[in-house]
Amino acid sequence: MRAEPKTVELDVRPQLRNKLEPFQLIMDTVKTLGKDDTLILHATFKPTPLLMLMKGKGYRNAVRRLADDHWITTFVHKSRALPDEADLPADDSQPDxxxxxxxxxxxxxxxxxxxxxxxxxxxxxxxxxxxxxxxxxxxxxxxxxxxxxxxxxxxxxxxxxxxxxxxxxxxxxxxxx
Structure with a gap:
């Protein structure tokens, strides 16, 4: 008997604003997902490093920017389709x-x-x-x-x-x- 697909919404903006690392919380949440489940992640930035990591774990994503400090990323298993993801270039303006x-x-x-x-x-x-x-x-x-x-x-x-x-x-x- 299969469980009904679920949508899990996780908002890590408070942790990020307090300079706390939400990585473990995100990964613990991902572990609970089934192939038919959806993760909706709220962050203060486009989580590019997480996108690469989740791709390696078999997930597709769609990213939407709502405000400068509010990005929503939707993750689904690679067997499911998503709309095209948005792409924003990184800020490389600081000299080294x-x-x-x-x-x-x-x-x-x-x-x-x-x-x-x-x-x-x-x-x-x-x-x-x-x-x-x-x-x-x-x-x-x-x-x-x-x-x-x-x-x-x-x-x-x-x-x-x-x-x-x-x-x-x-x-x-x-x-x-």
Whole structure:
């Protein structure tokens, strides 16, 4: 006997506004979903890192922007159809710092991602990793430990070290291999 399809609505905007990481809450909710169920997620930004993660778990999505700080993402199992998802380019406007200029020597690039709304920190970091050469290091400074980015770095095979700061921010050193 099959359960009736359900729609689960999850609003993580309060956690995000309080600089709390809602990742575990989202994943715990996803674990409760059946193939015919729908998850509607409310967030303060387009959850691009989550979109990639959920795609890997077999979900399609549709994203709708209601306001600058209110995005609704609908997730359904890949066996079900959804309307086309909206796409918004990331904000890559902040400059990055560069250390080291010796020819052939590994370089270090520093990205200060503090104050940027997600997914800009992750997008900037991954873009910089694509641009640097093998052996270079990219050091990022984020408002908090970048949980979604760490999962992506693991899947891409990058080595990294995390240094949590006393103010709650985090520095992550990523070596391109």
């Amino acid at each position: 710092a560069h250390e080291g200029d010796a020819a052939g020597e590994p370089d270090t690039f520093v990205l200060d991602n503090r104050g940027l709304q997600p997914p800009a920190p992750m997008t900037r970091t991954l873009k910089k990793l694509e641009q640097v050469k093998k052996g270079d290091t990219v050091i990022i400074h984020n408002d908090r430990v970048p949980v979604f980015l760490l999962e992506e770095l693991q899947s891409l095979g990058y080595a990294y070290e995390i240094e949590e700061q006393q103010d709650g921010s985090a520095k992550v050193a990523i070596r391109k291999s």
